[in-house]
Amino acid sequence: MAPTPTGPFGSPEWTDLIGSSAFLERRQEAEKNASQAGLPSFEEELWRYTPIDDLDPSHYRLEAPGGPVVGPGLALGMREDAAAVIEIVNGQLISTMINDDAVVVHSEGPEMEKAVGSVVPIGTDFFTDCNFGYCTAPVVVEIARDSVVTSPILICQHTTISDIAWFPRLVIQMGENSEATVVEHQTSPAINALVCPVNEIQVGQAARLKYLTVQEHGPDLWQIATQVAEVQRDAHVSLSQVALGGSYARARIDAKMAGQGSSSEISAIYFGRQKAQHDFRTFQKHQAPHSTSNLLFKGVVDDDSRAIYTGLIRIEPDAADVNAFQTNRTLKLSENAWAESVPNLEIENNDVKCSHASAVGPIDEDQKFYLETRGVPADVAEALVVKGFFADVLEGLPSELISTAINGRIEELVALDKERQ
Amino acid sequence: MSTLSITNLGVVVGDQEIVKGLDLEVSSGQVHAVMGPNGSGKSTLANAIMGRPGYQITSGSIELDGQDLCSLPTWQRAQMGLFLAMQYPTEVPGVSVRETLELALQARGLDQIDVASRLDEEAQSIGLRTELLERALNVDLSGGEKKRNETAQLAVLVPQIAVLDELDSGLDIDALRSCAERIEIMTNDGLGVLCITHYHRLLDHLAADQVHILVDGQIVESGGPELAKELEANGYSRFITSEQEPDGVSVAIGGAAREGQSSGPDLEDPFADPLA
Numbered sequence: 001m002a003p004t005p006t007g008p009f010g011s012p013e014w015t016d017l018i019g020s021s022a023f024l025e026r027r028q029e030a031e032k033n034a035s036q037a038g039l040p041s042f043e044e045e046l047w048r049y050t051p052i053d054d055l056d057p058s059h060y061r062l063e064a065p066g067g068p069v070v071g072p073g074l075a076l077g078m079r080e081d082a083a084a085v086i087e088i089v090n091g092q093l094i095s096t097m098i099n100d101d102a103v104v105v106h107s108e109g110p111e112m113e114k115a116v117g118s119v120v121p122i123g124t125d126f127f128t129d130c131n132f133g134y135c136t137a138p139v140v141v142e143i144a145r146d147s148v149v150t151s152p153i154l155i156c157q158h159t160t161i162s163d164i165a166w167f168p169r170l171v172i173q174m175g176e177n178s179e180a181t182v183v184e185h186q187t188s189p190a191i192n193a194l195v196c197p198v199n200e201i202q203v204g205q206a207a208r209l210k211y212l213t214v215q216e217h218g219p220d221l222w223q224i225a226t227q228v229a230e231v232q233r234d235a236h237v238s239l240s241q242v243a244l245g246g247s248y249a250r251a252r253i254d255a256k257m258a259g260q261g262s263s264s265e266i267s268a269i270y271f272g273r274q275k276a277q278h279d280f281r282t283f284q285k286h287q288a289p290h291s292t293s294n295l296l297f298k299g300v301v302d303d304d305s306r307a308i309y310t311g312l313i314r315i316e317p318d319a320a321d322v323n324a325f326q327t328n329r330t331l332k333l334s335e336n337a338w339a340e341s342v343p344n345l346e347i348e349n350n351d352v353k354c355s356h357a358s359a360v361g362p363i364d365e366d367q368k369f370y371l372e373t374r375g376v377p378a379d380v381a382e383a384l385v386v387k388g389f390f391a392d393v394l395e396g397l398p399s400e401l402i403s404t405a406i407n408g409r410i411e412e413l414v415a416l417d418k419e420r421q
Numbered sequence: 422m423s424t425l426s427i428t429n430l431g432v433v434v435g436d437q438e439i440v441k442g443l444d445l446e447v448s449s450g451q452v453h454a455v456m457g458p459n460g461s462g463k464s465t466l467a468n469a470i471m472g473r474p475g476y477q478i479t480s481g482s483i484e485l486d487g488q489d490l491c492s493l494p495t496w497q498r499a500q501m502g503l504f505l506a507m508q509y510p511t512e513v514p515g516v517s518v519r520e521t522l523e524l525a526l527q528a529r530g531l532d533q534i535d536v537a538s539r540l541d542e543e544a545q546s547i548g549l550r551t552e553l554l555e556r557a558l559n560v561d562l563s564g565g566e567k568k569r570n571e572t573a574q575l576a577v578l579v580p581q582i583a584v585l586d587e588l589d590s591g592l593d594i595d596a597l598r599s600c601a602e603r604i605e606i607m608t609n610d611g612l613g614v615l616c617i618t619h620y621h622r623l624l625d626h627l628a629a630d631q632v633h634i635l636v637d638g639q640i641v642e643s644g645g646p647e648l649a650k651e652l653e654a655n656g657y658s659r660f661i662t663s664e665q666e667p668d669g670v671s672v673a674i675g676g677a678a679r680e681g682q683s684s685g686p687d688l689e690d691p692f693a694d695p696l697a
Contacts, residue, residue: 365474370511370558373471374574375499375525384516384524388557391515 007031008039008126009062009165012134023113030122031133037126049308049340050279051248055222060165060194064091064136070158073216074242074405075185083151083180086139089158091166093137102147102178106140115140115171119200119228127224131198135169141182145175145204152181152399159188159195159221168197174207174235181210181398188245190218201229203237205259210238210398214406217245219274225251233259233288240397241268242406243278243299244413250279257284257291257319267393268297269406271413272305272337282311284326286319286352295326298393300386301337310342313354320351328358331389363389383414423502423581423613424448425470429481432462432469432638439465441638442480445615447582452614454624454649457635458657463617464508466635467586470615471495471505485582500529502581506571506588508617513558518570521558522577536577543573547599564591572600575607582613589623601626621653636660 008031017027039055040047067089072079079085083100086093096105106112116138120128143149157168172182184199195217203209209229217223223246229237243249255264270278278301284293293313301307309328330339341358363385371381387410397403425447432440439462447453457463469476470483472495483490490498513521523536544551549569559567568591575583585604589597605627608614616627624632624646632648633640634657641660642648 366511367513369471369473369495370507370513371516371521372495373499373505373507374521374578375496375529376521377496377524377528378494380524380528381496384521385513388513388515391557394515 007133008034008130009057009060009134012062017134017136018108018138019113026117026122027133030129033123034126034129034133037129040126046281048310049306050250051277055194057165059163061163062134063161063164064166065161065164066090066092066094067158067160069094069156070160070187073185073187074214074402074409075154075156075183076405077401078152078154078183078399081151082154083149084141084153086141086153086155087158088137088139088156088168090161090164091136091168093139100149100151102144102149103153103180104142104144106142107138111142112138112140115173115200116169117200118171119202119230120198120226124226127196128198128226131167131169131196131226135167135198138169138171140171140173142173143175143178143180143207146177147175148178149180152183155182155184157184157186157195157197159191159193159217162191162193165194165196168195169200170197171200172202172209172211174201174203174209176204177206178204179208182212183399183402184211184213186213186215186217186223188217188221190220192220192247193222195221195223197223197225199225199227201227201237203229203231203235203262205232206234207232208236210240212240212398212402213242213251214402215241215243215245215249217249219245219276220247221245222247223249227251228254228256229264230256230258231262231264234261235259236263238265238396238398239267240393241270241280242397243268243270244409246276246278248277248279250281252281252283254283254285255293257286257288257293260288261290262288263292264294265396266293266295267396268299269390269393270297270299270307271410272299272301272303272307273413274303274305276305278305278307280309280311282309282326284311284313284324286313286315286322286324289318289320289322291319292323293325294323296393297328298330298390299339300331300333300389301339302333304334304336306337307339309340309358310344311356312344312346313356315347315349315352315354317348320349322349322352322354324352324354326356329389330360331363331386332360333363333386383411386414387411422449422611423486425503425582425613425615426484427470427481428484430466430469430483431478431480432465433477433479434465434475438479439638440469443635443638443640445633445640447613447615449581449611449613450608451631452608452616452627452629454616454618454629454632455635456618456632456649456652458661461635462638463635464586467505467508467584467615467617470498470584471503472498496528499525499580504575504578504580504583506568506575506583506585508586508590510559510567510571512560514560516558517556518554518558518574522574525578534577539577540573543576543603544569546576547572547603548596549573565593565596568592569596569600572603576603579607580612582615583607585614585616585618587617587619589618589620594622597623598626621649624649634660
């Protein structure tokens with residue numbers, strides 16, 4: 001199979017990529033789509049406020065060199081009790097350990113090929129098409145129907161080599177009436193690399209999935225991530241993001257309430273420092289009646305960092321008796337920090353309850369004053385208020401272990417912030 | 422022995438002068454009650470003493486044991502021995518009272534105090550359910566629970582001078598008694614109290630050495646506990662001139678002010694029957 005000489009990220013050796021010839025053809029189709037579409041521009045609504053025009057694909061080598069597994073970071077202690085641990089390093093699947101019979105992992109073969117593209121098909125956008133074309137270690141996690149996986153499944157994506165671009169692809173398939181928790185942990189040191197993950201989630205009828213993404217990239221890495229969850233009848237998904245690093249870290253999150261009675265909770269914590277840019281685009285799509293979605297995104301921008309949130313609640317004509325809520329709050333801790341929040345509603349059915357709220361502002365002076373009246377020093381009071389600001393999102397995270405670790409990291413970030421002044 | 426001295430204090434909030442040349446002195450072991458109609462500047466005085474942002478001191482001084490507080494941030498005033506029990510205690514999500522007091526005491530070098538057990542003891546002594554201490558500060562507490570919580574914190578922090586801004590509002594009679602009695606014990610141990618209130622009922626349990634009437638940002642009269650009783654009977658009418666009456670402000674205390682009108686200016690009676 002001949003490489004396409006004009007691919008947006010150069011020319012991979014197609015024979016090195018996993019897949020049958022039929023799958024490789026689909027990869028080529030995806031790559032062709034991406035090439036024809038070209039990189040998006042900040043003039044497009046979905047890329048407004050972003051530095052996307054600064055992205056130069058030719059800077060990155062399309063390689064998947066693999067490498068050793070790195071330290072646990074915020075997932076410290078999670079490996080020991082996990083139902084499964086999957087380690088992917090620089091585009092290579094390094095290890096898979098499964099401790100629960102209800103969990104099946106496919107990294108090749110017809111199950112993998114059928115699953116990839118099932119929720120995020122070819123033609124979705126430039127980066128998802130690149131991902132389809134170039135993903136070197138696609139992983140499909142299947143949870144057997146009627147099973148309850150009590151311990152979290154840990155999936156680690158480590159990037160440790162500069163100037164590479166790689167495209168993690170994860171598919172989660174929740175069988176009917178199954179239950180599981182997945183923690184996806186993304187790490188990198190202070191290197192300039194490009195990671196474009198695509199995460200496809202199918203939540204079968206009456207299934208319950210809690211999915212937490214913890215992003216602790218170094219300050220120079222670019223990440224452009226896409227997560228789409230399709231929630232079937234009476235099923236529930238909780239999608240949480242904790243975004244702590246990256247130079248430009250974007251996550252597009254789509255929750256599709258496809259079956260009646262389906263529900264989703266979508267939450268995020270983000271903390272921007274120095275010149276970091278956090279970018280969230282969310283879509284709560286209600287395609288079926290009696291469905292519910294509730295979104296709560298909370299973040300901090302400090303130093304010269306930026307945060308962008310745009311969210312759309314879309315209610316289709318057939319989706320009656322829908323509850324959909326969206327809240328975004330960003331604390332601005334420094335003069336030079338910047339945040340934009342743009343909530344949107346598109347409602348085509350009258351029988352709905354919807355609300356959206358967004359606010360960007362400084363920390364609550366009344367809260368800080370109250371703490372100071374007890375004798376808590378001003379900088380500590382400010383740190384407490386910031387920590388407290390995240391408390392409701394932290395409480396909702398699916399793993400107490402990681403929630404405690406993130407709380408500790410936030411305390412550290414706020415204290416570090418003070419030390420720099 | 423500590424003394425809070427307020428001399429010729431002027432306070433502006435926004436573009437409004439609220440406190441206009443106020444003098445007051447509170448020493449250890451004393452209870453000073455400040456009473457006055459709504460809008461007379463009582464809470465402004467409390468906030469100015471603690472250095473709340475937005476309360477600008479335009480004249481005079483606030484000193485604790487001779488040290489000027491006006492240039493100090495709130496937390497330093499607190500560390501020097503001031504405490505403010507708020508009229509409407511602020512909710513602080515995600516932060517517990519234990520953590521707050523631990524950090525406050527730690528900053529004062531008092532980290533050997535077992536805050537959790539001290540808070541438990543104080544909560545029990547004033548009838549605050551101890552499980553409420555696990556909640557975030559003031560979040561989902563009733564008005565009365567918030568005031569008991571303020572009292573428990575006061576008792577654990579042991580300040581020199583406490584400003585109680587309408588501690589009695591929201592407290593039922595039993596809660597009022599237990600909080601006031603706890604504070605009374607603290608005053609016997611040397612706590613000085615500046616107690617802002619509308620009602621005499623707090624002073625039934627917390628004996629005031631001095632009662633001050635605050636009208637239009639100034640203390641217009643000071644006296645013994647009998648002054649509070651007189652207010653209860655006659656209202657503020659005799660202290661208010663028509664120029665001093667704030668817009669839409671009730672100047673009555675209980676129903677007694679109706680009688681008081683005969684000696685004062687022609688004031689709107691908030692208890693009048695509009696159908697009469």
